[in-house]
Amino acid sequence: xxxxxxxxxxxxxxxxxxxxxxxxxxxxxxxxxxxxxxxxxxxxxxxxxxxxxxxxxxxxxxxxxxxxxxxxxxxxxxxxxxxxxxxxxxxxxxxxxxxxxxxxxxxxxxxxxxxxxxxxxxxxxxxxxxxxxxxxxxxxxxxxxxxxxxxxxxxxxxxxxxxxxxxxxxxxxxxxxxxxxxxxxxxxxxxxxxxxxxxxxxxxxxxxxxxxxxxxxxxxxxxxxxxxx
Amino acid sequence: xxxxxxxxxxxxxxxxxxxxxxxxxxxxxxxxxxxxxxxxxxxxxxxxxxxxxxxxxxxxxxxxxxxxxxxxxxxxxxxxxxxxxxxxxxxxxxxxxxxxxxxxxxxxxxxxxxxxxxxxxxxxxxxxxxxxxxxxxxxxxxxxxxxxxxxxxxxxxxxxxxxxxxxxxxxxxxxxxxxxxxxxxxxxxxxxxxxxxxxxxxxxxxxxxxxxxxxxxxxxxxxxxxxxxxxxxxxxxxx
Numbered sequence: 001x002x003x004x005x006x007x008x009x010x011x012x013x014x015x016x017x018x019x020x021x022x023x024x025x026x027x028x029x030x031x032x033x034x035x036x037x038x039x040x041x042x043x044x045x046x047x048x049x050x051x052x053x054x055x056x057x058x059x060x061x062x063x064x065x066x067x068x069x070x071x072x073x074x075x076x077x078x079x080x081x082x083x084x085x086x087x088x089x090x091x092x093x094x095x096x097x098x099x100x101x102x103x104x105x106x107x108x109x110x111x112x113x114x115x116x117x118x119x120x121x122x123x124x125x126x127x128x129x130x131x132x133x134x135x136x137x138x139x140x141x142x143x144x145x146x147x148x149x150x151x152x153x154x155x156x157x158x159x160x161x162x163x164x165x166x167x168x169x170x171x172x173x174x175x176x177x178x179x180x181x182x183x184x185x186x187x188x189x190x191x192x193x194x195x196x197x198x199x200x201x202x203x204x205x206x207x208x209x210x211x212x213x214x215x216x217x218x219x220x221x222x223x224x225x226x227x228x229x
Numbered sequence: 230x231x232x233x234x235x236x237x238x239x240x241x242x243x244x245x246x247x248x249x250x251x252x253x254x255x256x257x258x259x260x261x262x263x264x265x266x267x268x269x270x271x272x273x274x275x276x277x278x279x280x281x282x283x284x285x286x287x288x289x290x291x292x293x294x295x296x297x298x299x300x301x302x303x304x305x306x307x308x309x310x311x312x313x314x315x316x317x318x319x320x321x322x323x324x325x326x327x328x329x330x331x332x333x334x335x336x337x338x339x340x341x342x343x344x345x346x347x348x349x350x351x352x353x354x355x356x357x358x359x360x361x362x363x364x365x366x367x368x369x370x371x372x373x374x375x376x377x378x379x380x381x382x383x384x385x386x387x388x389x390x391x392x393x394x395x396x397x398x399x400x401x402x403x404x405x406x407x408x409x410x411x412x413x414x415x416x417x418x419x420x421x422x423x424x425x426x427x428x429x430x431x432x433x434x435x436x437x438x439x440x441x442x443x444x445x446x447x448x449x450x451x452x453x454x455x456x457x458x459x460x461x462x463x464x465x466x467x468x
Contacts, residue, residue, distance in 0.1 A: 078460055081462070169468050
């Protein structure tokens, strides 16, 4: 990695510490705007789902689950759709900006899971879930992190593709067809949302476990005393 | 690339990087009650604009085989107020007005004299359910020719016997699958499904498929987008 490193002399004690510039500005901007957009899309999406909480026939209707109105955005179906059809553009916009930036700046090497990362996954799983020894880390992201983030990016892309298939099943009939028709596209869109929420849950747990310096790095870009230096 | 700095400078650097993220706060505008409505309206308007761009006049909605059609009994009956507005079918006419050469009252027989088209197409409700129905009727584009509609007009507005009202952009109105529908499942429309005449538009969402039509107006300026549009639904909602 060619990340910037800062050697910081403490003005009071004279002690020297280090910090690494992990997250470029565009990445941080996209991360936070996308985080807001994602939450709005989830809760407005659940409002839309409430209008017909089933993936079967209308007659007879068998509801899959009752999602409480208090945990849905927009007040009613029309309101939920307004939020959804507004923030989908913000979500798509930040997604495209992020992916474009990652490719253009070659920053994708920090996050993209590649075949050479495969053998590093199990030691990390062993460490996180079965109290195994902590593997030696040389990069900002360990192999398991790369796998998680790469999956999240793919899920983000899938959420847009499945959404477009529902929004425009005639103009993008080939997309809807690919998913088994409009009916199935709706189910895929719903399933992708839950997969993203599963990622989000794991992501938040890890953020809490890794502490303040790690969190700050997604705000200012700089990570103090990284474990891999 | 390592550079040397001290803790005071580094703090300033961090503060600067934090401030660069301030555009994120702009999203907070959506939390301000006064701004929320116009912002969401703009967002929906942008979606409608994009929808109109994505619409292709020559692209047909998938036509299903007879075996894929949802049984008639399982085709939902949806209305915003009554199943049957009590139309006198004998005396019914469609009143045409606006930018047309031949305004006036048109009988069902006149509409049925136009070439009849039958299609098995998907009907999608904004709630999320969908059915495949069999519909028959005259192409709206043929009717527009018959009444001498101004080719530069941009919208078709309709009114219904139950006070429902709707509108269509001209590109959709002229689409070959957009029907003035008087048949479902090869039978005359039943009262609950909109007898004697309804719109059937496979390239539009369900609430656009107005039933019990009584009035049709060709216009350059959209006066009333539709009942549900006035409650906050999309004006275009093309599929």
